[in-house]
Amino acid sequence: MKIAFASGKGGTGKTTVATNLAYMASRAGESVAYLDCDVEEPNGHIFLKPEIDDTRPVTIPIPKVDESACDYCGECGEICQYGAIVPLPNKVLVFADMCHGCGGCSLVCHSGAITEVGHKIGKVEVGRSGAINFVHGLLDIGQVMSPPVIKAVQEAAPLTDLVIVDAPPGTSCPVIESVHDSDFVVLVTEPTPFGLNDLKLAVEMIRALELRFGVVINRADVGDDETVLYCRSNHIEILAEIPDDRRIAEVYSRGELVCQALPEYESLFTSVLTGVMRSVM
Amino acid sequence: MKELVVISGKGGTGKTSIVASFAALAERAVLADCDVDAADLHLVVTPTIVKREEFSGGSQARIMPDSCTACGRCEEVCRFDAIQRSEPDDAEGQVTFSVDPIACEGCGVCVYFCPADAIEFAPAINGEWFISETRYGPMVHAKLGVAEENSGKLVSVIRTQAKQIAEEKDLDLILIDGSPGIGCPVIASITGADLVLVVTEPTLSGLHDLQRVAELTQHFGIETLVCINKWDLNPSIALEIERQAGQRHLEVTGRVRYDRTVTEAQLRRSSVVEINQDGAADDIRQVWASVRHTLASS
Numbered sequence: 001m002k003i004a005f006a007s008g009k010g011g012t013g014k015t016t017v018a019t020n021l022a023y024m025a026s027r028a029g030e031s032v033a034y035l036d037c038d039v040e041e042p043n044g045h046i047f048l049k050p051e052i053d054d055t056r057p058v059t060i061p062i063p064k065v066d067e068s069a070c071d072y073c074g075e076c077g078e079i080c081q082y083g084a085i086v087p088l089p090n091k092v093l094v095f096a097d098m099c100h101g102c103g104g105c106s107l108v109c110h111s112g113a114i115t116e117v118g119h120k121i122g123k124v125e126v127g128r129s130g131a132i133n134f135v136h137g138l139l140d141i142g143q144v145m146s147p148p149v150i151k152a153v154q155e156a157a158p159l160t161d162l163v164i165v166d167a168p169p170g171t172s173c174p175v176i177e178s179v180h181d182s183d184f185v186v187l188v189t190e191p192t193p194f195g196l197n198d199l200k201l202a203v204e205m206i207r208a209l210e211l212r213f214g215v216v217i218n219r220a221d222v223g224d225d226e227t228v229l230y231c232r233s234n235h236i237e238i239l240a241e242i243p244d245d246r247r248i249a250e251v252y253s254r255g256e257l258v259c260q261a262l263p264e265y266e267s268l269f270t271s272v273l274t275g276v277m278r279s280v281m
Numbered sequence: 282m283k284e285l286v287v288i289s290g291k292g293g294t295g296k297t298s299i300v301a302s303f304a305a306l307a308e309r310a311v312l313a314d315c316d317v318d319a320a321d322l323h324l325v326v327t328p329t330i331v332k333r334e335e336f337s338g339g340s341q342a343r344i345m346p347d348s349c350t351a352c353g354r355c356e357e358v359c360r361f362d363a364i365q366r367s368e369p370d371d372a373e374g375q376v377t378f379s380v381d382p383i384a385c386e387g388c389g390v391c392v393y394f395c396p397a398d399a400i401e402f403a404p405a406i407n408g409e410w411f412i413s414e415t416r417y418g419p420m421v422h423a424k425l426g427v428a429e430e431n432s433g434k435l436v437s438v439i440r441t442q443a444k445q446i447a448e449e450k451d452l453d454l455i456l457i458d459g460s461p462g463i464g465c466p467v468i469a470s471i472t473g474a475d476l477v478l479v480v481t482e483p484t485l486s487g488l489h490d491l492q493r494v495a496e497l498t499q500h501f502g503i504e505t506l507v508c509i510n511k512w513d514l515n516p517s518i519a520l521e522i523e524r525q526a527g528q529r530h531l532e533v534t535g536r537v538r539y540d541r542t543v544t545e546a547q548l549r550r551s552s553v554v555e556i557n558q559d560g561a562a563d564d565i566r567q568v569w570a571s572v573r574h575t576l577a578s579s
Contacts, residue, residue, distance in 0.1 A: 008319050010292010010461040015486070040462035041290050041493060043486040081339060081389050102360050102388035141493065142500045144433060144465040169292040169461050172318040173430040176383060193547050194297065194321040201319060204427045209383070222544050246514075253515040255485035 002163040003276055004182035006206075008198030010169035012188045013218035013242065014038075016252055018166040019047040020259045020269045026132045028270075031160040034129070036136035037178035038168040039122060039149040046255040050134035052127035058137065058152040059118030060101035060145070065092040069113035076105035076114060097144060122149040124156050133158045147177040154181075171198075171205045179206070184276050185213040186239065191223035196230060203236065214279060216272055219244040239275040240268055282447050283576050284440070284455045284474040286315075290490030292461035294482045295510040298543050300458040301325045301552035302565045303572075304417040309452045312420040313443040315436045315470040316460040317408070320422055325550055328413030328420050336423065336438060338431025339387040341405035342380045348399035351376050355391035355400065364391065383428050407431050410438055412446070419446050432460075433469035440470070454576070463497045471498060475579050477505045478534070478572055483518040491522065495529055504579055505531050508568050512536040534575070535568035537561050 005018040015038075022034040036044035063076070063085055070092060077087040084098035085105050096119045106114040122139040137153040139146050146168070157163060167178035179185050185206050189199040199215070206213045215231055220241035231238050242248070242265075251261040259266045287303075289296045297316070304312050304326055314322040342363075344355070355378060356364040363384035367377045380391075382405075392402040407430065410423035421443045423435050443455045459470045471477055477498045481491045491507065498505040507526050512519040523533045540561035546553040554562045 007292075009321070010289075010319075012293060038462075040464045040467075041292075041490040043291070043489060046485045046489060079389060079393050081387055100386055100388060102386060102390050103358070104388055104390040104393065107358060107390065108393065139464060141463065141496045142468070144468055146462075146464045170318040171427070172425060172432050174462075174464065176428055180383075192544055193324045193550070197321055197324055198319040201427075208428045222541075224548055249514055252486075253482075253484035253518055 001161065001280065002165060002182045004165040004167050004179040004185045005188060006167040006175055006179055006185055006202060007169055007188045008171055008202035009189065009195055012190050012195060014188045015043045015047065015166055016258060017186065017188050017216055017269070017272065018164050019044055020257055021273055022048070022132050022164045023257050023259055024266060024270050025162050025273060026130060030162050032162045032164065033133040033135065033157045033160040034164045034166070035153050035157050036166045037150045037153050038166060039137035039139045039146050039153065040168060042136045042138060044166050045136055047257055048129035048132060048134055050127040050129040052125045054126040056124045056156065057120050058122045058124055058149045059120050060099065060148050061103060061116035062096050062099045062101065062119040063094055063105045063114045064117045065094060066113045066115070067092065069111050071111050075108045079104040079108050100145070101148070121145060124152045126156050133160055146174045150174060150177040171201045175205065176209065179211065180209055182211060184280055185211050186216055186272065186276065187213055188216045188218055189227060190219045191217055191225070191227040195223070196227045199227065200230070212279060214239040214275060217241045237275065237279065240272045242268060282453050282455065283476065283579065284457060285476050285478065285572065285576060286457040286459050286471050286474045287478045287480060288459035288467055288471065288494060289461055289480045290463065290494030291481070291487050294480045294487060295543070296480045297321045297458055298547065298553065299480055299508070299510070299565060300456060302554040303456055303569055305552045305554050306566065306569045307454055307456060310418055310454040310456045311443045311447045311452050312415065312417065313439050313455055313457045314422040315439055315457050315466065317423045317425045317432050317435045317466060318460070320424065322458045323422055325547060325552055326415040326417060326420060327550060328415045328422065330411045330413045332412040334410055335406050336408040336410050336435050337404040338407045338434040339405060340389065340402045341382060341385055341387050342389065342391050343401045344378050344380055345399050345401060346377065348397050349378060350397045350399070351378060352396060353378070354394050354396060358390045358394050361386045408435055410435065410442070412442060418452065419450065421446065433465040436466050436469035463493050467497070471503055472501055474503055476576055477503050479505060479507045480510050481507060481522060482511050483509055483515040483522060485518065488518060488522055488525065492525070495531055506534040506572060506575060507531050508535050508537065509533065510537045511539040513538050534571045535564060537564040537568065
């Protein structure tokens with residue numbers, strides 16, 4: 001069972017819910033993997049404090065041109081949709097940061113002058129936090145393409161009964177790469193105009209992907225009741241409402257798990273998991 | 282003309298609320314919402330759209346079933362698992378192929394290698410962008426389509442349009458609301474800008490994400506200021522942020538206190554400086570004065 005936590009808007013509490021659920025499920029004896037797919041700004045490790053025992057580079061294949069074999073026919077430049085390979089009359093320029101790794105240039109090259117080499121764009125770290133299998137990815141600073149790093153995080157996940165995916169904010173390609181093969185998506189939101197606007201965008205995205213989903217409303221007593229009304233009128237299940245408790249904000253600020261520091265919240269987080277199970281079964 | 286970009290690394294630190302207040306305080310500015318996949322600024326500046334255009338960030342492959350011979354070459358060459366194979370319903374039926382528009386990267390490799398010329402490659406509509414009027418002046422914003430890509434290209438379109446408006450109307454500031462993270466849309470929104478303001482929060486996550494976003498702005502050589510929002514939620518981490526910013530030669534331009542009137546302003550579709558004088562509103566006014574001072578000398 002794979003559950004992804006996404007949100008549209010950033011900072012609504014994805015990581016809080018995802019890390020606490022991983023902790024509670026693991027404490028109940030389940031085999032759990034936590035995958036932090038927010039490879040631009042991963043934060044799960046701050047709360048789960050894993051011991052990392054393996055680091056793997058993530059690369060994408062980019063072209064390498066052997067100019068001695070090249071006859072400057074220009075076909076590589078024609079097939080490339082990204083401006084990543086530019087053949088000049090007597091030189092071929094490669095812009096690694098523009099390359100999407102589609103392999104088109106090496107396939108069209110009839111003189112065999114183009115081979116592919118790995119270009120590092122990030123890394124994946126694998127470890128353990130108690131009994132939780134922990135994986136996260138880090139996009140290198142200045143790199144634009146996070147989806148291949150997210151894919152590498154997913155591929156590095158060990159086989160467990162429960163997989164918890166912490167997705168990045170937004171609604172575009174990095175989020176889709178993170179959530180597309182999940183059994184269920186939990187959308188974490190807050191009941192403010194910004195939260196609701198971005199929740200609606202996230203719901204549109206999840207519906208386009210035809211995935212099952214439910215909503216957790218964080219800081220449920222700030223803002224207004226528009227979010228609850230929206231969920232009701234669209235038949236979206238509200239899995240839990242987490243109150244706006246300053247102690248939770250403080251626990252979060254120090255990088256601690258809510259369920260460890262404030263045990264009275266254990267049952268609230270566990271209820272998210274049971275709600276998901278009920279929907280999926 | 283100067284470009285100021287407000288980003289945060291971590292999401293939800295209060296970028297858009299601060300940009301909305303800056304919009305109210307700035308004179309002679311163009312607003313640009315570059316958080317194209319979860320845009321929120323329009324909710325408080327309530328723009329009236331005067332021009333809208335479709336955005337295409339690239340082409341998309343589509344297999345024409347009548348011409349397809351089901352040879353499977355497209356499936357072989359696609360690196361993005363975007364070719365879907367459907368097995369026939371009965372013994373007489375044929376395997377069919379189609380392109381998953383969500384997985385397709387628009388690389389065109391399948392189009393090139395299709396021996397039957399059965400794959401179309403037309404510009405895909407990935408979203409829409411708008412030029413609007415607001416009570417603070419002109420605004421350029423956009424909406425990326427559902428589950429679409431090319432957000433970086435859309436950000437570039439918005440910045441180009443905003444610059445054009447600033448030149449036409451002789452306005453001297455472009456105020457850009459950026460997106461969270463450090464990837465494609467963020468890089469597209471900061472490259473070549475005059476000044477970046479990073480809005481962070483006093484949490485270990487905020488501190489961690491600030492380090493990465495500061496590395497990014499330094500990588501691109503862009504002058505960077507830091508503002509700590511909701512600083513009193515954890516004063517000791519706020520101090521640590523100031524200490525680490527100092528080590529990186531980043532100027533912490535101000536602290537904004539935690540104040541419920543910020544959410545109240547959002548609910549009233551306004552900015553906090555328009556509904557309040559003291560508290561966070563006063564803090565934001567001071568940050569703005571300091572940002573304006575830095576902009577003048579940048």
